[in-house]
Amino acid sequence: MTHELRNLPTLYADCNTGAGPDAVRVIKKSHKKSATSDSMNPAAAEVRSSIRTVLASWAGLVSDERRLQPPSREIPTLARFLGRHIQWLTRHPAAGDMAEEIRDLARNARNLAYPNSVRRVPVGSCPESDCAGELFAHIRAHDDLHPSEIICTLSPCHSWPVTCWARLARQIHIRKGERA
């Protein structure tokens, strides 16, 4: 539960970007708040609103029962607050319900934010000699059976598993230095 709680703020943010390139363009052009909600995919808006409601209601339970100042309704603040009281929460009779709700939320948000459960993140130029490809990290959801990896756009043989990321980062860095 701690893991999913920590991930929720990122999932919450990524549900917005998952709404597609058109929506992103509209948001960037307009500074009006209404544009953001209008352009957001309705399913994403729903998941985001339930993340806020669920986190706020569990934070409310903690602050009521422990006589604490309730946190603000910002998602990262709520998640941090619950994280700080996780030991207390796991001993609470409602712990099972909370774990289930958080797990469902995280799953729904993940499906929306990363429809193929893969996120592509640009990493840099491929460090293999004579390769002009670009590297992308394929970040999979943590419950996916395939490991996350970095793959070159030109050659599928140029791929690095998660465990090699540190070494690869050094190679990219060195190669960049040589090209400069």
Ligand SMILES: [Zn+2]
């Ligand atoms: Zn390559």
